[in-house]
Amino acid sequence: MVLLWYPKCSTCQRAKKYLDSNNCKYELKDITIDTPSIDDLEKYVKNSGKDLKKFFNTSGMKYREYNLKEKLINMSEEEQLSLLASDGMLIKRPILIIEDHVCVGFSEKEWSEFI
Numbered sequence: 001m002v003l004l005w006y007p008k009c010s011t012c013q014r015a016k017k018y019l020d021s022n023n024c025k026y027e028l029k030d031i032t033i034d035t036p037s038i039d040d041l042e043k044y045v046k047n048s049g050k051d052l053k054k055f056f057n058t059s060g061m062k063y064r065e066y067n068l069k070e071k072l073i074n075m076s077e078e079e080q081l082s083l084l085a086s087d088g089m090l091i092k093r094p095i096l097i098i099e100d101h102v103c104v105g106f107s108e109k110e111w112s113e114f115i
Contacts (some may be wrong), residue, residue, distance in 0.1 A: 001026040001115070004036070005093040006088070015106040024115050029066045031095070035088035038081045045094065050101040052080055055104060057092045088095075 003019065003026050005012035019026055035045065045052050053072060057063055068090075072080060084091050097105040098114045 001098040002029060002091060003027070003030050004031045004091075004097070006031050006093050009093060012094045014074050015096070015111075018106070018108060018111065019089070019096075019115070021096060022115055025094075031088035031093055033088070033092055034049050036091070036095075037083060038085045041084055041091075044097070044102045044104075045098075047100055048104050050104060051060060052077055055092055056080075057090055060089055062089050 001019075003012075003016065003022060005016065005028065007013075007030060016028070041055065045055060055064070056068060058069070063069070068083075073098070075083070090103050094106055096111060096114070102115055103110050103114065
C-alpha cells in the first residue's frame, strides 16, 4: 500500500491518521517530491475507475492560477497527463494505491472497502 500525500495538507494528515488507526502498513510518498510519471498517472486513472479530470486538485492555487477550469476542456488526455506529471501540486490528494486499486481523495467509506 502506498499513500501519496502532501504533508501540509490537512486532508492528507487525516488520511494518514486513518490508516495509522487501522494499523495499516504503507509506504509514504510526498507527491511534490515523488510526483507520479505520466505512465503512473495513466495506471492510476485506469485502476481508480474515475475520469482523468478527477485527478486535478481543483481547489488548489495553481489550478486557479493556470485557469485550468477553462483550459482542460480543450486539452487532450495526453496534455492533461503531462500537465499533472509536471507538478504534484496540481494532483488531487491524497492518493491511496492498494495493489490494483487506486483511491483519489480521502473518503473513509471508500477506503474502508479496500484496507
